[in-house]
Amino acid sequence: MTTATMREIEFRDAVREAMSEEMRRDKRVYLLGEEVAQYNGAYKVSKGMLDEFGPRRVIDTPISECGFAGMAIGSAMMGLRPIVEFMSWSFSLVAADPILNNAPKMLYMSGGQFGCPIVFRGNNGAGGQLGSTHSWAVEGLFSNVPGMKMVIPSNPYDAKGLLKTAIRDDDPVFFLESERLLSMKGEVPETEYLIPFGQARTARAGTDCTIVSFGRPVNLCLEAAESLEKEGISCEILDMRTIRPLDAGAIVRSVKRTGACVVVDQSWSFGSPGSEVAALVHRECFDDLDNYVHRVHTADVPAPYAYDLEQEYLPNARRICEAVRSCLYKA
Amino acid sequence: MSSFPPTTIISKITPRGEIAAVTALKWLREMMLIREFELRCMQAYQDKKIGGFCHVYIGQEAVAVGTLAAIEASDPVVTAYRDHGHALARGMDPRHCMAEMFGRIGGCAKGKGGSMHMFDRANNLFGGHGIVGAQIPLGIGLAFATKYEDEVINGGTSKRVTLAYLGDGALNQGSVHEAKNLAGLFNLPVIIICENNGYSMGTAISRGTTMGHDIASKALGYGFEGVVMNGMDVLETYTAMKELVDRVRATSRPAFVDMRCYRYKGHSMSDPRKYRTREEEERYEADDPIGRLKAHLEGRNALTEDDFKAMQRDVRTQVRESVEWAEQSPPAPVSDLYRDVYRERWGPYTGSSDPEMLGGSENQAGFAATDPKADLL
Numbered sequence: 001m002t003t004a005t006m007r008e009i010e011f012r013d014a015v016r017e018a019m020s021e022e023m024r025r026d027k028r029v030y031l032l033g034e035e036v037a038q039y040n041g042a043y044k045v046s047k048g049m050l051d052e053f054g055p056r057r058v059i060d061t062p063i064s065e066c067g068f069a070g071m072a073i074g075s076a077m078m079g080l081r082p083i084v085e086f087m088s089w090s091f092s093l094v095a096a097d098p099i100l101n102n103a104p105k106m107l108y109m110s111g112g113q114f115g116c117p118i119v120f121r122g123n124n125g126a127g128g129q130l131g132s133t134h135s136w137a138v139e140g141l142f143s144n145v146p147g148m149k150m151v152i153p154s155n156p157y158d159a160k161g162l163l164k165t166a167i168r169d170d171d172p173v174f175f176l177e178s179e180r181l182l183s184m185k186g187e188v189p190e191t192e193y194l195i196p197f198g199q200a201r202t203a204r205a206g207t208d209c210t211i212v213s214f215g216r217p218v219n220l221c222l223e224a225a226e227s228l229e230k231e232g233i234s235c236e237i238l239d240m241r242t243i244r245p246l247d248a249g250a251i252v253r254s255v256k257r258t259g260a261c262v263v264v265d266q267s268w269s270f271g272s273p274g275s276e277v278a279a280l281v282h283r284e285c286f287d288d289l290d291n292y293v294h295r296v297h298t299a300d301v302p303a304p305y306a307y308d309l310e311q312e313y314l315p316n317a318r319r320i321c322e323a324v325r326s327c328l329y330k331a
Numbered sequence: 332m333s334s335f336p337p338t339t340i341i342s343k344i345t346p347r348g349e350i351a352a353v354t355a356l357k358w359l360r361e362m363m364l365i366r367e368f369e370l371r372c373m374q375a376y377q378d379k380k381i382g383g384f385c386h387v388y389i390g391q392e393a394v395a396v397g398t399l400a401a402i403e404a405s406d407p408v409v410t411a412y413r414d415h416g417h418a419l420a421r422g423m424d425p426r427h428c429m430a431e432m433f434g435r436i437g438g439c440a441k442g443k444g445g446s447m448h449m450f451d452r453a454n455n456l457f458g459g460h461g462i463v464g465a466q467i468p469l470g471i472g473l474a475f476a477t478k479y480e481d482e483v484i485n486g487g488t489s490k491r492v493t494l495a496y497l498g499d500g501a502l503n504q505g506s507v508h509e510a511k512n513l514a515g516l517f518n519l520p521v522i523i524i525c526e527n528n529g530y531s532m533g534t535a536i537s538r539g540t541t542m543g544h545d546i547a548s549k550a551l552g553y554g555f556e557g558v559v560m561n562g563m564d565v566l567e568t569y570t571a572m573k574e575l576v577d578r579v580r581a582t583s584r585p586a587f588v589d590m591r592c593y594r595y596k597g598h599s600m601s602d603p604r605k606y607r608t609r610e611e612e613e614r615y616e617a618d619d620p621i622g623r624l625k626a627h628l629e630g631r632n633a634l635t636e637d638d639f640k641a642m643q644r645d646v647r648t649q650v651r652e653s654v655e656w657a658e659q660s661p662p663a664p665v666s667d668l669y670r671d672v673y674r675e676r677w678g679p680y681t682g683s684s685d686p687e688m689l690g691g692s693e694n695q696a697g698f699a700a701t702d703p704k705a706d707l708l
Binding site for chain 2 (some may be wrong): 056069113
């Protein structure tokens with residue numbers, strides 16, 4: 001990739017480009033969700049797509065998540081490749097039955113007869129003072145279910161490449177974006193590329209401590225690593241990109257070099273990707289570790305509304321730094 | 332009809348069309364096959380050869396046979412958990428249907444679905460779904476897909492009609508309401524057929540559903556027609572259904588059917604049926620859909636008692652052989668546990684393949700023999 005083909009675009013543009021390119025390539029791909037068409041997307045992710053693809057392929061739905069998620073799943077059983085936009089993953093909870101009971105299990109329960117090539121995507125994690133009902137991070141809740149794949153990009157480049165892979169994937173993909181990242185700018189090539197699932201990216205190379213993270217918190221890890229470097233602590237940050245499949249090999253190889261591991265995960269700690277990674281590292285790197293795996297999660301309470309409380313509730317650079325220092329006995 | 336289940340037998344809601352004797356004889360055999368199959372299921376369940384939940388279709392045979400006779404092979408079908416009758420009427424070999432319930436590899440879903448989850452891609456049967464009402468959003472999605480394929484991808488006009496079945500107990504699920512609204516909004520060519528047997532498990536329709544005496548009228552609230560049909564007389568069922576299917580195919584507008592019927596057995600195998608009287612059951616049993624068609628054919632001199640007995644023997648033999656076939660089919664091997672979770676092979680998941688019924692070929696062509704993604708969880 002030459003830098004000449006690079007340009008800087010926003011995360012939301014990257015998501016739109018991925019959808020539009022795949023819709024141009026494959027007529028079976030369509031987009032549906034609340035306000036995706038005439039309103040141009042509640043967060044302007046699908047801006048202009050109605051004009052290009054028309055109302056048969058960019059479809060406004062009523063506020064009816066269970067109904068339209070189930071409808072899209074039925075169409076995927078017939079071989080269409082729907083992209084379902086949840087305005088927020090918080091709203092996907094009323095569609096729990098179709099997205100958890102139908103999409104990920106259809107292939108298994110039909111004995112291999114009916115797959116479900118579908119992408120569910122939307123904003124995940126706290127958007128900023130939205131209160132508890134609207135601030136869900138669904139990683140822990142949904143990644144528990146076999147049969148689904150979960151993707152969680154941290155930057156525009158990954159968002160585009162991973163979403164294109166998701167749309168082409170024959171299995172159901174839960175694609176977790178972040179309202180807080182939609183305006184983030186990043187370099188994205190003009191030429192086509194896809195990023196395979198299950199390949200972590202080394203967001204920063206380092207020698208003292210491996211930080212494993214997913215999605216938006218990767219950016220907080222980078223911030224923390226900058227300040228820790230000034231203290232003489234060198235962090236290696238793994239951006240996992242996908243939670244299922246999880247690139248266990250990348251984690252293990254890195255931890256075997258650094259001997260220390262901190263997991264930063266914006267879901268609640270109990271039964272989460274963070275606890276899964278900790279279990280993996282304790283099992284695979286038991287003799288390499290100088291300390292137990294430290295974990296930074298969202299506080300184990302419902303999301304508060306008040307600004308200061310929410311800041312403390314979410315993973316942040318200060319808490320990541322504290323965890324790394326503690327893990328390295330430098331607290 | 333102020334209350335349902337009514338104390339009088341439903342009849343002649345719609346006129347019977349002129350059905351050729353050879354066709355009616357075929358339907359008679361199909362209904363008898365379903366009944367015999369279900370009787371053997373009950374027996375096998377008592378013998379603990381079938382596990383889990385098992386809901387038999389005895390009494391409702393005319394619904395599956397009459398409605399499915401009214402559509403084309405390319406029309407998609409989806410139903411709820413009382414699905415053996417639909418699977419057989421749609422054309423599934425009873426051997427694969429029985430083997431599924433026995434948890435054998437020869438089952439339609441290799442023993443991974445069970446009684447409530449019958450799937451048959453060759454016959455466009457998209458399940459068998461266990462969560463009450465969940466199949467209706469899926470069903471409108473099937474209709475969305477046929478319309479999208481016919482119109483957006485192929486540039487023609489919508490040709491196919493989807494049948495989506497539910498029981499009266501599913502009427503009050505939010506998913507069903509949402510799906511009906513979407514079907515009306517998007518003009519989807521789907522017929523939502525409520526097999527109204529009067530009971531949501533043990534709850535009479537009047538105890539759980541507003542306007543339980545006239546559920547068809549509720550369709551108007553979603554902007555499409557609701558039709559009452561007699562599900563106890565296959566000739567009436569077919570005639571009314573064929574007319575509706577033709578209309579939905581032509582207009583690409585959804586429709587709702589209040590299909591009046593009765594299940595002779597309990598909701599599931601563990602139901603002592605204390606919520607209804609023996610008298611009520613006897614009234615419906617006297618109006619048996621198989622007996623009705625038999626009498627009709629005898630009246631036309633198209634069937635003799637000897638013919639009927641021969642047909643019964645024939646059906647018994649076929650079902651007995653299905654049971655034997657299912658018993659001889661090997662149990663699903665443990666190695667199959669991690670198959671069919673994902674199309675693609677990664678970590679412990681070893682890809683997917685079609686069941687024996689469809690030829691058993693791999694679904695993901697050409698993945699590496701040695702797993703390059705072994706270190707992925």
